[in-house]
Amino acid sequence: MSPAYSIIFFTVFSGAGYGLLAIVGLTTLTSLLPDSTLLNLIMLILSLLLISVGLLFSTTHLGHPERAWRAMSQWKTSWLSREGLLALITYVPALLLCVIWTAMVIQSFSPQSINELENYVALIGGVCGLCAISTVFCTGQIYASLKTIPAWNYFLTTPIFFLLSIVSGLLLWIFFNSVFSYKVNNFVVLFSVFMLEAAFLLKCVYWNFVDQVKFSVTKAEAIGLEKNTIVQNLEPAHQTQNYLMREMGYNVARKHALKLRWFASWAAFIIPGICLLVGVTHSSYMPINSFIASLCLIAGLIAERWLFFAEAKHVITLYY
Amino acid sequence: MCYFWFLVKIHLVILFKQEKLNSNRLIKNDLALSEGNAEMAKAGYKQPEIELSKSISDEIKTTTCYMCACRCGIKVYLKDNKVKYIEGNRDHPVNKGVLCGKGAAGIMQHYSPARLKAPLKRVGPRGSGEFEEISWDEALTLATSWLSEIRNNDPRKMALFTGRDQSQALTGWWASQFGTPNFAAHGGFCSVNMAAAGLHTFGGSFWEFGEPDWDLTEYFMLWGVAEDHASNPIKKAIGKLKKRGVKITVINPIRTGYGAVADEWIGIKPGTDGLFAGALIHQLLVNQAVDIDYLQRYTNATWLVINSPGAEDLGLIARDDEGNPLAYDIVESSLVNANQKSSNHALHGEYTLPNGRNATPSFSLIANRFLSEEYSPKSVSIKTGVAAETIIRIADELAKTAFEKERRIEQEWTDWNGVQHSEFIGRPVSMHAMRGISAHSNGFNSCRIIHYLQILLGAIDCPGGFRYKPPFPKAVPPALRPAGKLEDVRPGEPMPGAPLGFVTSPSDLLVDHEGNALRIDNAYSWEAPFSAHGLMHMVIHNAANQKPYNLELLFLYMANMGWNSSMDIPETLNNLTKINPETGEYAIPRIIYSDAYYSETIAYADLILPDTTYLERWDAISLLDRPISEPNAAIDAIRNPVVKPDRDVRPFQTVLIELGARLGLPGMINNDGSPKYTDYADYITNHERGNGIGTLAGWRGEDGDQVGVGSPNQDQLKRYQENNCFFSNAVPSNARYFKHANRSYLKWAKSQGFINSTKPIIFELYNEALQKFRLSADGKFEPKVPRLHQKRISSYFDPIAFWYPTLEESKLNGERYRFHAISQRPMHMYHSWGSQNAWLRQISNSNKLYMNRKRGAELDLKDDDWIEVSSHIGKVLCQVKLMSGCQIDTVWTWNAIGKRAGAWGLNKKSPEFRKGFLLNHLISTLLPEKEGGFHYSNSDPITGQAAWYDLKVHIQKAKSSNNQRSEPYFLPIAANIKRK
Amino acid sequence: MTDLPSGTDKKLGLLIDLDICVGCHGCVTSCKEWNSTDDNLPLSDFDSYGEAPDGIFLNRVHGYETDDGISSQTVHFPRSCLHCEQPECVTVCPTGASYKRQEDGIVLVNPETCIGCKLCSWACPYGAREYDHKQGIMKKCTLCVDRIYNEELEEEDRKPACVLACPTSARLFGDFSDPQSDVSILSEKRGGVALMDNLGYKPVNRYLPPRKKHITSEQNSKNNANLQRFSDLKPSNGNSKLENFFSWLDQKLS
Ligand SMILES: Nc1nc2c(c(=O)[nH]1)N[C@H]1C(S)=C(S)[C@@H](COP(=O)(O)OP(=O)(O)OC[C@H]3O[C@@H](n4cnc5c(=O)[nH]c(N)nc54)[C@H](O)[C@@H]3O)O[C@H]1N2
Ligand SMILES: Nc1nc2c(c(=O)[nH]1)N[C@H]1C(S)=C(S)[C@@H](COP(=O)(O)OP(=O)(O)OC[C@H]3O[C@@H](n4cnc5c(=O)[nH]c(N)nc54)[C@H](O)[C@@H]3O)O[C@H]1N2
Ligand code: SF4
Ligand code: SF4
Ligand code: SF4
Ligand code: SF4
Ligand code: SF4
Ligand SMILES: [Mo]
Secondary structure: OOOOHHHHHHHHHHHHHHHHHHHHHHHOOOOOOOOOHHHHHHHHHHHHHHHHHHHHHHHHOOOOHHHHHHHHOOOOOOHHHHHHHHHHHHHHHHHHHHHHHHHHHHOOOOHHHHHHHHHHHHHHHHHHHHHHHHHHHHHHHHHHOOOOOOOOOOOOHHHHHHHHHHHHHHHHHHHHHHHOOOOOOHHHHHHHHHHHHHHHHHHHHHHHHHHHOOOOOOHHHHOOOOOOOEEEEEEOOOOOOOHHHHHHOOOOOHHHHHHHHHHHHHHHHHHHHHHHHHHHHOHHHHHHHHHHHHHHHHHHHHHHHHHHHHOOOOHHHHHO | OHHHHHHHHHHHHHHHOOOOOOOOOOEOOOOOOOOOOHHHHHHOOOOOOEOOOOOOOOEEEEEEOOOOOOOOEEEEEEEOOEEEEEEEOOOOOOOOOOOOOOHHHHHHHHOOOOEOOOOEEEOOOOOOOEEEEOOHHHHHHHHHHHHHHHHHHOHHHEEEEEOOOOOHHHHHHHHHHHOOOOEEOOHHHHOHHHHHHHHOOOOOOOOOOEEEOOOOOOEEEEEOOOOOOOHHHHHHHHHHHHHHOOEEEEEOOEOOHHHHHOOEEEOOOOOOHHHHHHHHHHHHHHOOOOOHHHHHHHEHHHOEEEOOOOOOOOOOEOEOOOOOEEEEEOOOOEEEEOOOOOOOEOOOOOEEOOOOOEEEEHHHHHHHHHOOHHHOHHHHHHHHOOOHHHHHHHHHHHHHHHHHOOEEEEEEEEEOOOOEEEEEEEOOEEEEEOHHHHOOOOHHHHHHHHHHHHHHOOOEOOOOOEEEOOOOOOOOOOOOOOOOOHHHOOOOOOOOOOOOOOOOOHHHOOEOOOOOEOOOOOEOOOOEOOOOOOOHHHHHHHHHOOOOOOOOEEEEEOOOOOOOOOOOHHHHHHHHHOEOOOOOOEOOOEEEEEOOEOOHHHHHOOEEOOOOOOOOOOEEEOOOOOOOOEOOEEEEEEEOOOOOOOOOOOOHHHHHHHHHHHHOOOOOEOOOOOEOOOOHHHHHHHOEEEOOEEOOOOOEOOOOOEOOOOOOOOOHHHHHHHOOOEEEEEOOHHHOOOHHHEHHHHHHHHHOOOOOOOOOOOEOOOOHHHHHHHHHHOOOOOOOOOHHHHHHHHHHOOOOOOOOOOHHHHHOOOOOOOEEEEEEOOOOOOOOHHHHOOOHHHHOOOOOEEEEHHHHHHOOOOOOOEEEEEOOOOEEEEEEEEEOOEOOOEEEEEOOOOOOOOOOOOOOOOHHHHOOOOHHHHOOOEOOOOEOOEOOEOEOOOOOOEOHHHOEEEEEEOOOOOOOOOEOOOOOOOOEEEOO | OOOOOOOOOOOEEEEEEOOOOOOOOHHHHHHHHHOOOOOOOOOOEEOOOOOOOEEOOOOEEEEEEEEOOOOEEEEEEEEOOOOOOOOHHHHOOOOOOEEEOOOOOOEEEOOOOOOOOOHHHHHOOOOOEEEEOOOOEEEEOOOOHHHHOOOOOOHHHOOOHHHHHOOOOOEEEEEOOOOOOHHHHHHHHHOOEOOOHHHOOOOOOEEEOOOOOOOOHHHHHHHHHOHHHHOOOOOOOOOOHHHHHHHHHHHHHO
8 A cells, every 4th residue: 555644643642642642531530630630731732733733744645625524524433433423522621621622721610610520521631531542442343444455454453552552641641740850650661652553562563464464356366267276467457557547556675674674663762761771770861761752652653653554555456 | 623513514404404515416315314215215225316328419410430440339418519429430341340449549539639720831841840820721822733744744752641541432533633643552462472472372362352151261370460441440340259169270470369369379480381380381281181172163173384495485374375374185195275173184294385385284383392301290380489299280171171070051152163062062171360460571482372271172252261252352353454654654645554453574663774673662573563552661762762762742641650650750750851952952852741640751741731629521442442341242331520620720522622622633623623523522423434333333333222332323422321331232042152153153243343254254363464673583474684684683583482581680690689570550559640539548658678577587677667779771769578478589569659859739748758659760671782783662572562570689788777768769749839 | 434334224235246347447537527527526637737646436447467377368347446345445444434324325525524544545445435636525436326316317317327338238236135136147157256355345346256267279170070071072082272262163063
């Protein structure tokens, strides 16, 4: 599949945004919630920014962005529609939370009503987190449900999307906490490293799978012949590239792909892991380490996402 | 935050319930909101309501397609005076509604950016593309001044050569009125071998003069055809045959197109079909599967041939005092007039003539030849690449079909002898052949052997066999001799006859007293005696090299001679720009050309007469030329202007008629010197070739109630328009088969002016005319063959068809040039025209050299590798593609995909220029070496047919393959036109 | 609507006979032409006269060589939308622009509501959808829905453009839900194939596979065994082929 930058940036940025949003939202249910409402607000705003930038990228992929609102209508069957709808819905609790926290930060409500509002924060935060997680789940499902692309139609596709989004969120969360001089619970850091390396493991399993995956149909079956007939191209249907070949027939050289995997592994999984572990032992390095970790992760994920597309073979390539 | 905006919009939409939509679009209602139709709503399923009856036209006009020469009927949908849609005309006999890939893309041809806009005069050197637009009056005045000078000095110095022309009845007549013998049309470089072999054998031919009896045939053999002129009819027929389960056997070195769907593909080695067909004959004779009745009735198999060794008249037909051929009646034991057909005429044996000479039935000689070991399946199998068992089996299949599946049609008919029959009985084996046979230097003979095969099986013009299309059959050969002898050409005078015709004896040749050619292309000279269509491919070479003489003006029409229809393009381009050192002028001083598009040849012409497209003009597809008849009907057709030209272009035929009038050519002016015809439509309507015979056969006579023959009818074209642009004149039902010997047919055909006499048309298995040439080479017939040509004439002029290796191959060292290189027509492209078509060029815009997979592996080649392909004259650099369905010693490519940079209105980076190539660059105009002191052209020694497919090449991997461009690459010839 | 109808009244589709398709591209350009008659929404072309000419076609024909271990064949393969019964191109569509018609099962794109997200083209295993980036919408074979019911056309012409054009009649149009229709009968008889059936899209169109064209050596020798049947003559020992033939001639003539 052709690695379209609009979609790569969309999935990476909004993935990170939803991850952060999920953490921020879900921490409201726990004692891990930083005491600083300002910090929470900043993280919330940042997550919304990432999400929105991502979504904006995604609309550049559309032929008719002005009609994008229509994409919400088919939630009954379409994961893309569900993703769009959830993305939209997520804004509701997130913005509500935003309003509340802003109010709390600027203390524009009477202390009493602030207290009252605080009772809702956990509820709204929870909903917000759930929405964010679900959105990412839908994103994963868009790809995972395509039978035409066996590299995606795999049980790990969605979990990996999901994990990577959460991990991106966690790293950003750690970064902001440490920048704002909040000591991040080591348990959280270790958990993040664990999640990160779990994602790495899954990604390795995935790459191994991609290297082996085959179409469930043969070229012969694609043209209606008996399965084992050897079919070779004689005359192409057209001699210069067309949409199908550009979009679906993208071919990445094995050597190039391996280099990128190597880069993605180091940038997204190994370096951030090391940075965080160093941060655990030397907490003063945490701000800078988590900053490097987050940057590397994003860069690594861009490579990872590029590969996700570039290495996925669409069944119509059988015709070409 | 765009989603907020979306949210707002959703609300707005819900509020107003309706989004405003563009009503003339396909989908009328907004899906999200429409209720669909009531029923759907009931089922709870919503879908948009769409407009199911959209209107596509203001008006529909019928005309005839000319995206290729097949000439299908089309309906053109017009909207706002623009062409919107073209579909096949269901009511048209040629295509019955279907359309091919090119036909449906006709719109893009019509709106091509390569179309010429106005007459052009060359201002830069030839090949520079520098032109100046001039007015029509200026153009015609200039052309007239050039032409009239030549006509008044030596009309021979003007050659009118027309390529894809379908108005040869006009152009040929024009040339003879001008007074030049130098006229030819596309047949010479195309398939004159087929035309000549057929017309010299049975008065018809493959090509467009006949077709298999598609409805009744039980076995179909297709020889060397990729697409043919009958594009759609053949496809339709193949579809039909497949449905009926009729076996289709394709003989072709390459398995594509028709070969792909055939029941059997015989991947023959190029140039050996004659041998293969000969082996089939061998096998039929061995199996005694020959239709003896048929041979006796319809052929000259029984004619006695003088065979006393050393006799002056050796090999001529024994005749009685009246000139009737003699046969030997075995019942009466006497010599009889062979034309008084009887089943008692001997087919073998030796008989003594009154003058003491010995004579033997010609069939005996034929049987002798084909039963020789040379033609046994075993001995041909290595040369042809076809297994002996396969040959044996195919011969058996042919015999079984012919003799066990007789087709009978109940119908009373009378043969020419007056014998009544109650049914037509046929042998349902049919064949069709084209350029795979003809484009070889042994094509005339190979094609004749295929005709032998048909005739021995009794399968010509019978139910299920190969059928003539009126106006064929004609006399063997047609009773028309070429004009252009020394005394025929005089300054300021027309020639006494048509430039093209058929030769029956050395005395018909157009040669001077020394035996030198009188035509610029050497047609009808000792180089190519039977050249029924001229040697179009030689005109530039001969004129530029002043052999046999120089030309003052070359007038070309609709032939891309600066590119894909010439051999050896580098040399051709040299010839077009060659300077005559004596005059300092171009060796071909003037070139006038009519094209509709900016083709490669434009850049080399001095004066361009821009033509209209096929949708803008009148054309006549006449019975005098190459009609669209069917076996059961004589059919002619027209094209009519369905849209007006939007630029300063004129139909070439109209221009030619005006030029004729300006030159004062007889037949083109009235007594007072005024133009006789206002335009081509006027000419079509009013010109009479013979008594009551004109361009079109339909609705003749003042009131349009006469058929075939009658005075001009001023409403004729209107009547054609009303009748889907064609006229069909059904052959009477008792005249539909055995036309060559069917009294009703012969009478009917004579009444239509197709033939001059009702004498039967006897198939000439034995060709006496060829023997006369041979005798002449032996010094026994007048005029004698000049010494220079004796060897060639005696080697190739054999009265009985035979196979010999193609000339280039036999002259080259077989080791080095190991591969046969041939081309095929892509079904969706027409020669050079297709590449300007925005739709077609998406399908093909570059070509590769295809090679057998095994050979590729041996040469360490992979798909897309760059290779060097060399012939004895040049080298081409291109990419290779491996395949299985390709004879192992053959390589091939699609014809005419490669283009010259700058032509056809294409951007200079177009793949056609950079990754396309022509085999023409490698095909030599002349044979590799002189023979007997004469350098012959690369053509069939009998007909002069261009031997495109004799090419032999050597192949090796290119040295470097980085960023390659196909070669040779010629400098761009982009148009640089000063507008008025 | 992205939802699929619970069933369709008809299953209109094409039956494509690979045994007789000669690869002429008649269906390709006639489809292009018909579907470009609408000035507002023609099938776009890009770089028409340039380096990389490209454009939207709803039907394309590929040429292949096949080898089943016994013999090799050339096969032409026209590819257009198969109007699947379980078209995921429809169910993935987020806007509902893609839908399957309830009355005849034709799968269409609503050009008014398509946002050009391209997901449907990813979901189609047959490469039947092409994105028109000039118009920003997805294009696909409409089964000529604007012809087959078009009252401006004569009855006989109410068929898909490609079907009418196909010179060999390798394309038939009809209702696969009616077991008595030509397409159903022929598909039944010749073993019509639903392409890549295991993907679960349930294509409506069927392809008739090319017949095996291999001639076995047994067939060769069987025919050879029959050879003498045309001869009325007992093989006369020692005679040459020519003598044999002439004596047969004598028999025939006397
Ligand atoms: N689409 C399309 N149609 C056309 C044309 C076009 O350009 N495009 N051109 C028109 C013209 S001008 C003509 S003359 C006709 C020609 O129509 P065809 O006769 O079909 O001409 P070619 O394409 O030259 O095909 C020749 C075939 O013969 C095969 N062949 C070559 N050498 C041999 C041989 O030695 N033996 C055998 N058995 N086969 C051999 C080649 O593989 C090829 O398949 O087509 C006409 N129709
Ligand atoms: N290597 C190789 N070479 C071959 C062949 C081959 O098989 N292999 N085939 C040979 C054969 S059989 C043939 S017939 C020739 C064909 O070769 P050509 O006769 O040269 O055929 P085209 O390339 O079609 O060129 C005809 C010219 O007519 C122009 N034209 C098109 N429409 C019109 C119109 O309406 N009016 C006018 N005035 N001009 C128009 C086109 O623009 C083009 O320049 O090629 C021959 N050359
Ligand atoms: S075969 Fe095609 S291009 Fe040729 S006349 Fe017929 S429709 Fe036109
Ligand atoms: S072929 Fe493709 S586009 Fe057509 S219905 Fe099936 S899945 Fe959809
Ligand atoms: S491109 Fe259009 S039709 Fe396809 S899924 Fe997207 S909105 Fe639906
Ligand atoms: S049915 Fe119509 S839209 Fe579909 S491929 Fe045929 S012509 Fe094209
Ligand atoms: S028009 Fe018919 S024969 Fe030609 S490519 Fe299409 S399906 Fe095949
Ligand atoms: Mo030709």
